[in-house]
Amino acid sequence: MRGRMIKTKNVLGFESSWTYWTLFFLCALVPLPVRAEITCASCFAPIRRAAFVSRDFGSAPDGSTDKNWKWRLDGDQLSPEAHEKSPSVSWIEKLQNANISRAERTSPAEEKDGKVYPTSSPEEPKVNRREKRSLFPPESAAGSRFEFRRTGGVDGTGKSPRQNEPHLITSTFALSADSAHNQAMVLWSGPNSSVILILTKLFDFNLGTVTESSLWRSVDFGTTYEKLTDKVMIRTMLSYLYVCPTNKRKILILSDPEVESSLLISSDEGATFQKFNINFYIMSLLFHPTQENWILAYSHDQRLYSSVDFGKKWILVHERVTPGRFYWALNGLDKEADLVHIEARTDNGQMQYITCRAQKCSEEGRQYPFSGRIDTNSLVVQDQYIFLQLTTAGRTMYFVSYQRGPFRTIQLPKYCLPKDMHIVSTDEGQVLAAVQEWNENDTYSLYISDTPGVYFTRSLPNLHTFRSLTGNLIVDVYKVAGVSGLIIANKKEDSQMRTYITYNKGQTWSLLQPPVKDTTGHDINCNLPSCSLHLLLQMSENPYTPDTISTKHSAPGIIVATGNIGPELSFSNTGMFISSDAGNTWRKIFEEEHGVWFLDHGGALLAVTQSAVPTRHLWISLDEGRKWDKLSFSSTPLFVDGVLMTPETENHIITFFGHFNYHSDWQLIKIDYSSLFGRKCTDGDFQTWHLHNKGEVCVMGERQVYMKRKPGTRCTLGREYSRVVSAEPCICTLYDFECDYGFERQASGKCAPAFWYDVNLPAHTCSHGQHYRNSTGYRQVLLNNCREGLKDTLSPKMQQCKPIAPNGLQLSTINSQLTAVLGTNITFRVALQNVSQQVHRHTNLHVDFGDGISVSYSNISRLGDSITHMYRVAGIFRVTARAQNSQGSDSSFLYLHITSPVERIFLSAPVVVIRGNEANLTAVLWPSQPRTATFYWWFSNSTEPLITLEGSISYTFTREGPNSVTVQVSTGGTVLQDVKIITVKDFFRSLLLSFSPNLEEHNPSIAEWRQDVGRVVRATLSQVCGFPEDQMLVSVFPGSPTAAELFILPKTNQSEFRSHTEEQLDKVFMNALNQNLIHFDLKPDTRVTVSVSQLTLAVFLKRSCSHMIS
Known part of the structure; x- marks a missing residue:
């Protein structure tokens, strides 16, 4: 879960539910900081040129070249798959456009004269793997020598193993040429291919350009490589390597633009290339999700280009586009397949949401789905949802469009007062979001929405979060693959962080049960709730190392994670733990941290130590981690810097990257583990597994039964494997339902209205004679399939609509300003709150502009932003809007100024006054504007204001009953107002x-x-x-x-x-x-x-x- 935050702004509360928010003490205003962006797990980071992880060569004390890696980060980068969601990322997605690197380790060869020469430099800044073209560079590429070696057992002697013992077939390829190259990119062409491409290059940080590059190609899963550079790419400096996600045979390579701006394109997995010159500098690429030839390219000068022939020809789409805020259309949601969603700055200087056809994005072809401006870095297009953010007068509002429908205001609990929102996921037909509430500083709260993404309820407060060195927001929430509704999260409690798990999408959370025994079979003294198991939930920044927690759809119930046992989560002294029953019970499998991978759809587990010492062994388990076999993959200990996993095919091949010692070349060890499985699985190799939650067999409203391979069975599933799940609905209980918006879960488990929620107000709107579904305070958890039981009692009830008069009429200008320049067109916006479109269609509207001109409309729903007016003389005008239908009327007005800004005005006034006595009225400004502001005061329905240069006046009320007081402040071309109702009584x-x-x-x-x-x-x-x-x-x-x-x-x-x-x-x-x-x-x-x-x-x-x- 990643994000970025750049700006901070001040947030002040609204005075009512739809006007300005206020946050005041009597004599001072205290602003709350808010973020000016919406972030998400798949959002891009800001992009800069020359963004990659690289190494520098230094000198050892003996004068030799230091070939170990020194990490530097010169910028952020963007991969073409950055729009895809995490954490469920396939290996082929991880491999594309990624660099590999040598680990910072000290080998025994570096020890001389009793001293160890340091070769490592500061730790690599963490960069989201989704935000980079490339990640980890190798020491060298090329070389002609290789060898085959069969190993078995633990001694590495190469003796043939006994027939029933697991064994591996390995071969080593040493990259001996181009040893000075300090960056590399590796990609696997595709799941049905044996082609691997490696691009190595020497990047000169002083010159800021690539000075050498080599492209290598293997057609036998990495056993041998052929150097292509000298044959087809003479004198071309290659920079980045891409593969088309929908046709892995298509390869695209960028040249270094400091030398030459061109593209190399291949349609046969790199066997041949064509060269095409371009006239702009590509920073990042975005491939279309279904059309293999359609590409968007983002340039260094914030221009967006499109190609429909896989990069041979390009046309300009739009200028001034926000980095990373552009998206292709999605099938089934957008009307045109070539539609592009863009956040861009328009000619008037405002940031707007724009859609257009990729090859026809002239002004005539552009659409603006959200009228008016939006905040910078706030457009997120993800699955069925589009999110936007708009900050006005320090208050941020969030908007969502579901299935490309109209935008609606996101409704969070009234006093959540969000400072920041991070979209965690949008799959399964609802939104999971981390929201930082007004009183949270270093934590966020987990919220879950209804299907349209409008109404959110809180699931878990105080989520542990932190920011990476590049500014990405890391949220400790993990959705377990293969089991619906299962989420693991780290929560901050006082000064401790503890791990919790839910089986019902956040309705109930519990601590993790610690293992009973350690790896030696001794009892573990740890009892809930004071002691439990805690897990690290971080996604790996390196595609060649595993995440700290791993699950797989094809292996339901198996969870492998790094963690510790104790009262709180620790980032040191961690070990490895596994659960075979979806987190109900756990076993400790390693005392130290290991990298663990799933093999053959989870039928086997591979583990490699992550300690800073060389190794020639790996560990294999065929029974879900209960027993581990130690196998040799190399006769010489290897510093393992990364593991390249092939897609799940019948080839069963993995590749280790690393080095033997201080001076050695880069080593690629290909490992064929197919011999671990003697045959293909048959029906007798499977067993049933019943999902449960601490003994409760009804999970997400079902009794779920999975077919799993029997532990220890040495058979392979193959590519055609599909898991079988049977499910029997359960009787609905209270926890099959979540609390609806405005309701909170009580200790008894029931949902009751929050103190701020008025249940008497209509939560839904419709027209007279129709019916609507009125909430009972509950809504069934999405994808929960329970039946009967409490379902009828807790489900919404059909209720007849009552006649509705216009209510909550809002009148504003389109830019929310109360001042305008004489002679300019002013657009007014009128809206009714809590009424349906049917009411809009039968409601008349009359607008009086206050200058002797008025207009009338018979159908509010057709207005949009079409109410415009141009004032011919300067002054202050009272603009009044009145909506009326057969049931009643409502009106709204504003005072418009036609001619040093203030951010907030607050009218401090008595609640009740004695008729005939003077009352003191004070206008408080933020920030303070001494003797620079003009104050305008209106009492009741007066049309002429009382004008003062001071913010305080005394006034005597003579009419008993409610009296309205309106005050405006004008300074620096900005006008703000506040209104109070004062009750006047004789006593x-x-x-x-x-x-x-x-x-x-x-x-x-x-x-x-x-x-x-x-x-x-x-x-x-x-x-x-x-x-x-x-x-x-x-x-x-x-x-x-x-x-x-x-x-x-x-x-x-x-x-x-x-x-x-x-x-x-x-x-x-x-x-x-x-x-x-x-x-x-x-x-x-x-x-x-x-x-x-x-x-x-x-x-x-x-x-x-x-x-x-x-």
């Missing part, structure tokens, strides 16, 4: 309230949170005390500790406040508060109690309440 009573201390740690210090807490307290007081809710107001103050004031209001036109006497009020409210009867559940495990601090009587005090709206 009122008030109580000062306090809260139990456990509320403080959950206070994000934003106005909307305080409003919700006030609403919940008011409703609770009304229910417990029997006092009308419309005669109470609760204002929660900013700051800490959290406090509030309860205002008890008289009825309208009531001359005597004696419907409840003072004594009665004291008795009712004081008793309820003093007896702890007023409380609410902030979270499933957090109950907050409200108590009284002080009683006041405003009618006698004759004062305006000094406590401000927050």
Whole structure:
């Protein structure tokens, strides 16, 4: 799981659910940092020229050339498969466009005069294997000598093994020529081919160019190689090597553009090449997922080109394209196969999402699926989903398109307040995302969406994350291959990191059961929950070394991982562990870290030590790691730098890369392990295996039975192997369902509404006479196949729609600005919240631009962004929009300025004031603008503002009831506004309230949170005390500790406040508060109690309440 973060911005909360977010203390604004990108597991990294891992040759003290590797990273790179998802990556995908390198080790030959000469340099920066053309370079390539050697047993004598003993057939090829070359790339042509290509080159870091290069080709799985450079590529400096992912016979090689900008193209696996000159400098390539001749090329000057003849001819697609944010169309989703999704900067300087045909991307052929600008590095096109991000006034909103439909706003829990989002996966028809909440710093929370990717619920908080040296976000989440719903994650608890596992897609998590015995058969003293097994979940940056955790679709239930036993995850003193039953039980197989690979679809396991010492042995297990055979692959100990795995074919060949000692050439040892299997498997070689979760046989709503090869059976599955799975549905239980949006899992296992979620508000919209599915608080886990049981009870219920009036009318300009230059066209956007398209179609809209001109529309749904107007004179105009249908109406307005920017304005005002008394109103700005801003004040429906140069005024309200106050600030061409509703009464009573201390740690210090807490307290007081809710107001103050004031209001036109006497009020409210009867559940495990601090009587005090709206 990788990502990149470049910028940080400030986030401030919204004042309401669809306007600006605010985060205020009374006299200061405290911004929260947010990321300006959406990242994902398959996103590209920023690209620069000359990006590769390389080596330098140094001098040893004796003056000889040091041929060991010194790591440098000169940039980030991009592979043509970068759009594909991880971690399920085939070996052939890993091999394409990858460099191999010599490990930084000190051999015995380096020890002289009692001293060891250092040959290694700082550790290689980690670079995502999906973000590079090449990864690891070899010391040399070429050579004509090779030898065959048959080995068996552990002594390496070459004696023929007994018939029933596992044995290997090996051959060695030494790359003796071109020994000065410091980079190399290796690729296997394809799963049905024996062709291997190796490109070696000498890159001069001082000159910044390739000075020598050689291309070698093998047609016998690496037994021998032929040098092609001198025959077909004389005086051409080769730079990068690519293979077409849909036709592995097609090869494309880039020359070094510092010498010559050209391409070498082969259609016969490198047997012959044609050379084509190009007039631009290719930084990266992206092949079409189905069309073998279609390629996108990204240049060093941010231009995107396309070719439909495998690179022979190119045309420009678009300029100013964001690195790595371009995508081919997907079959079945996009209308045209040659459609390209692009994030690019347009002529107006804004970043936009653009689609067009690859060969017809003129302005006339471009489409803009998302109107308006987007954030840089936010476009992600992955499977059925498209993600975008837009930051306005410091608040970031995320959008998703499902199956290329219209974009919808992603709905996270209300007080998640995300600072960053990382897309983990989008397979299985839903989105798995890591979200950094407002109160998380070095951790993220795991969220799971519904099928359209709109509504997200939290599955696991405090995920362990870190950033690689190149800035990629690493999220410790691993989806186990072959078993649906099985996820392993590392969670941070206080200062410890611990490994958890779920069998039901995140509904319940548990620690891993530690092994019972160690590798010597002694008991392990480790008991849950204080001690458990912990695993490293890192994907390897090197395609020639395995991940720290490995699973395979064809070997369901087998998990091999690096980890440790104890109270927390450790990155040292790790060993190797295996589970044969999908993580229920574990066995320790090695005391030290090893590289472990699956052979023959998981029928055998290969292990090689990863210690910094040479070895001539490897380990083979044919019974899922219960017994290991130590076999020799070389008569001379080898420093193993990488293992090249062939695709799963009947050839059963692997290749070891490494070196014998300090001065030796690069060695390629080909190993044929086909003799491990005596025959092809038959029906009698398989056994059934029942998936379970700690004894519970119903997993993901099914009793799942797998057919697995019997441990120890020496038979090969072959290419035609397909695992057989039978499944019998189970009766639905509570944990076959996840909590729906707005609901949280309680300790009892039931889902209850979150404190902020109002279940009385319609969660769905439809037209009168129709029906909709109303949530019960649960939604069935995706791919869970349970039946009956609680399914009818927990499934959504059909409910008839009620007539709906226009609601939540929003009026804004398309760029969300309240200022414009005179004489320019201004586009207005009008939207209704929580209503269906049917309501839109039957709703009329009238817009008054405030300058004597107005327009009317009979169908809001057809408007789009077509409401435009040009003002002829400068000034401030009140633009009003009114939507109306047979059920009612709604209106919205804004004040538009036609003529030093501020980021935020907050109106601090009383909640309740005494009629006839002065009230103090203060506009707080962020950042502060002393004597540079003009303030405009509107009271109720006044059309003429009160203008001040100070941010504070006193005003006397004369009309009883709710009075609106609108304030705008104008400075530096920027205009912002805030609105408050103030209740005006002749008299009122008030109580000062306090809260139990456990509320403080959950206070994000934003106005909307305080409003919700006030609403919940008011409703609770009304229910417990029997006092009308419309005669109470609760204002929660900013700051800490959290406090509030309860205002008890008289009825309208009531001359005597004696419907409840003072004594009665004291008795009712004081008793309820003093007896702890007023409380609410902030979270499933957090109950907050409200108590009284002080009683006041405003009618006698004759004062305006000094406590401000927050």
